[in-house]
Amino acid sequence: MPAHTAPSPLTARASGPLAGTAEVPGDKSVSHRALILGALAVGTTRISGLLEGQDVLDTAAAMRAFGAGVERTGPGAWEVAGVGVGGFAEPQDVIDCGNSGTGVRLIMGAMATTPITATFTGDASLRRRPMGRVTEPLALFGARAWGRAGGRLPMTVAGAAEPVPVRYALPVASAQVKSAVLLAGLNAPGETVVIEPEATRDHTERMLAGFGATLRVEEGPGGRAIVLSGQPELRPQRVAVPRDPSSAAFPVAAALMVPGSAVRVPGVSRNPTRDGFYVTLLEMGADLVFENPREEGGEPVADLVARHTGGLRGVEVPPGRAASMIDEYPVLAALAAFAEGPTAMRGIRELRVKESDRIDAMARGLEACGVRLQEGEDSLTVHGAGPGGVAGGAAVAVRLDHRIAMAFLCLGLAARAAVTVDDAGPIATSFPGFLPLMRGLGAAIGP
Numbered sequence: 001m002p003a004h005t006a007p008s009p010l011t012a013r014a015s016g017p018l019a020g021t022a023e024v025p026g027d028k029s030v031s032h033r034a035l036i037l038g039a040l041a042v043g044t045t046r047i048s049g050l051l052e053g054q055d056v057l058d059t060a061a062a063m064r065a066f067g068a069g070v071e072r073t074g075p076g077a078w079e080v081a082g083v084g085v086g087g088f089a090e091p092q093d094v095i096d097c098g099n100s101g102t103g104v105r106l107i108m109g110a111m112a113t114t115p116i117t118a119t120f121t122g123d124a125s126l127r128r129r130p131m132g133r134v135t136e137p138l139a140l141f142g143a144r145a146w147g148r149a150g151g152r153l154p155m156t157v158a159g160a161a162e163p164v165p166v167r168y169a170l171p172v173a174s175a176q177v178k179s180a181v182l183l184a185g186l187n188a189p190g191e192t193v194v195i196e197p198e199a200t201r202d203h204t205e206r207m208l209a210g211f212g213a214t215l216r217v218e219e220g221p222g223g224r225a226i227v228l229s230g231q232p233e234l235r236p237q238r239v240a241v242p243r244d245p246s247s248a249a250f251p252v253a254a255a256l257m258v259p260g261s262a263v264r265v266p267g268v269s270r271n272p273t274r275d276g277f278y279v280t281l282l283e284m285g286a287d288l289v290f291e292n293p294r295e296e297g298g299e300p301v302a303d304l305v306a307r308h309t310g311g312l313r314g315v316e317v318p319p320g321r322a323a324s325m326i327d328e329y330p331v332l333a334a335l336a337a338f339a340e341g342p343t344a345m346r347g348i349r350e351l352r353v354k355e356s357d358r359i360d361a362m363a364r365g366l367e368a369c370g371v372r373l374q375e376g377e378d379s380l381t382v383h384g385a386g387p388g389g390v391a392g393g394a395a396v397a398v399r400l401d402h403r404i405a406m407a408f409l410c411l412g413l414a415a416r417a418a419v420t421v422d423d424a425g426p427i428a429t430s431f432p433g434f435l436p437l438m439r440g441l442g443a444a445i446g447p
C-alpha cells in the first residue's frame with residue numbers, strides 16, 4: 001500500500017434496484033499462492049485471472065526480491081520464473097507486505113527453511129497484527145525471528161540452515177498458519193505434518209498437489225492431518241485463478257438489501273472451505289441460484305444469481321462455520337441489519353486480529369447507523385429491523401480495512417440516509433474495481 005496517501009471518503013446513497021452482471025476479480029488467496037508456488041517451481045508458471053489488488057502486487061514484488069522473475073504479460077496474466085524449492089536469494093532490502101497478513105505470513109513460511117535473512121514490514125494495520133502464530137511453528141524447523149513486542153512487525157526472520165521436519169497442531173483455525181508451515185516444510189527433509197482441528201481453506205494443499213508435491217490428508221480424531229513430503233521439485237503450472245467468493249459477497253449482499261435487485265456473479269468459487277456465507281444466506285431465506293456448476297483452475301465454480309425477495313430471517317451462525325466464512329462476517333453483519341429478528345454470530349474471536357478488530361469496527365459503525373446489537377468477546381448479535389429499518393446517516397471509520405469499507409458502502413445503498421466511509425483507499429487491496437462494478441449495477445456511490 002502507498003503509505004501516506006490522503007484518505008478518500010466515499011458515500012453510498014439509497015439506490016434503485018441493482019441489476020446486471022458483476023464480474024468480480026480473481027481470488028486473493030489463490031493469487032498469493034500462485035505467485036509463491038510459481039516462485040518455488042523450476043521453470044515458468046503462467047497465471048491467468050490474477051487479482052491485481054495491492055495485496056497481491058506486494059507479494060509479486062516480494063517474490064522478485066527473493067530472486068524469482070515476475071512479469072505481467074497482460075490484464076491478469078502473469079509469468080513467474082521460479083528458482084526452485086530452497087532457491088530463494090536473500091532480499092537486498094526490507095520486504096513491505098503492505099496491508100496483507102496472508103502475504104507476509106505465507107512468505108515468512110516460504111523462506112524459513114532457506115539459510116537467508118529477511119526483514120518484513122507493512123502498513124499500520126499489518127504492524128498491529130500478531131506474527132507469533134507463524135514464527136512459533138517456524139522456530140520448530142530451526143528458523144529464528146526477532147520482532148517488536150507481541151511478535152509485531154517489523155520483524156527479521158533468519159531461515160534455518162539445516163531444517164528439520166515438523167509435526168504441528170494448529171492452536172487457531174488459520175489457513176495462513178497452516179500454509180506457512182506447509183511452505184516451510186517444502187524445504188525440510190522428511191515429512192512435515194500439520195493438524196487442523198477444523199477445516200480451513202485448502203488452496204495451498206490443492207495447489208501444492210497441482211505443482212507436483214506429494215501430500216496426503218488423514219482424517220483423525222484430532223482433526224485433519226496434512227502430511228507433506230519435503231524437498232520435491234515443483235513443476236511449473238498454468239494456474240487459472242477462480243473469482244473470489246469473498247469479493248462476490250459484496251454485490252450479492254447489496255442485491256439482497258436493495259428491493260427489486262437481481263445480480264448475476266459468474267464463475268464464483270464454490271470451494272466448500274469458502275462457502276459458509278452462501279450457506280448462511282440460504283438459511284436466512286435468500287433467493288440464490290447456482291447455475292452451470294463446473295471446475296476451473298482446480299476449484300469448483302458456478303454462476304450465482306442473487307435476487308431480492310425481501311423477508312430475510314435472522315439466524316444463528318454456528319462457531320463451526322466461522323472458518324468457511326471468516327472474511328464475510330462484516331458484510332453479513334450489514335445484511336443482518338435488514339433481516340427480521342436477530343442474527344447471532346458466534347465463535348468469531350479471530351475477527352479481532354484481522355485488518356482491523358472487525359467485531360469492534362462493525363459494532364461501532366452499525367450503532368452509528370442506528371442498528372441495535374450486542375457485542376461479546378467472540379460474538380456479535382445484530383438485531384435486524386427488517387427492510388427499510390436501517391437509519392444510516394452516519395460517517396464510519398474504516399480503520400485501514402477494505403472489508404469494513406465495502407460492507408458499509410453496501411449498507412448505505414439500502415439505508416434511509418446516506419452512509420459515508422472515511423477512507424475507501426483500502427478497497428484497492430482486494431477489489432480494485434469495486435466502485436465501477438457497483439456503479440455499473442446501479443449503486444449510487446460517489447464522493
Ligand code: S3P
Pocket residue numbers: 028029030102173174175176177179201326327350
Ligand atoms: C487467508 C486466510 C484467512 C483469511 C484471509 C486469507 C488465506 O486468514 O481471513 O483473508 O489466504 O490463507 P486466517 O488464516 O488468519 O484465518
